[in-house]
Amino acid sequence: MTNQPDDLLAAVHDACTDLIRAGKPVTFAAVTERTQISRTTLYRRRDLRQLVEQHRDPAGEILTLTSLAIQLDQLRQSLDAVAANVRRHEEDLRALKRTERAS
Structure with missing residues (x-):
């Protein structure tokens, strides 16, 4: 996987969608495992962190x-x-x- 911003966003989005479809919770650890993107990167990059958090709470209640x-x-x-x-x-x-x- 390249480290282009759009590639990372797409990979995180795909991982979150796959987790939801599989009925599994969307967690930073699960996204890291599926994308091989470090948790540090997921937390530090606001756009990636926000994407994971949106999938964790699609209703926006948390x-x-x-x-x-x-x-x-x-x-x-x-x-x-x-x-x-x-x-x-x-x-x-x-x-x-x-x-x-x-x-």
Whole structure:
């Protein structure tokens, strides 16, 4: 197996799918055994870890560190967008007040 990112993703996806079809639990150890990708790599690479965790919990009911980190990133981005919008509105209000005072 090559170590190209897409190849690793495909191998992990296939291993997870095979485990589910066989009625076996999707674990990092089982994925490692089927793919020969080290557990260290599965844990360190966020995309691979997330893929395994998604297959472990297809309904998305279990909160994992990865899913929490992703949710925090999304919330942080949303908050940054809201803060930027507030700053823009504050600048608009200051400009309007300056215009009113000059009139």
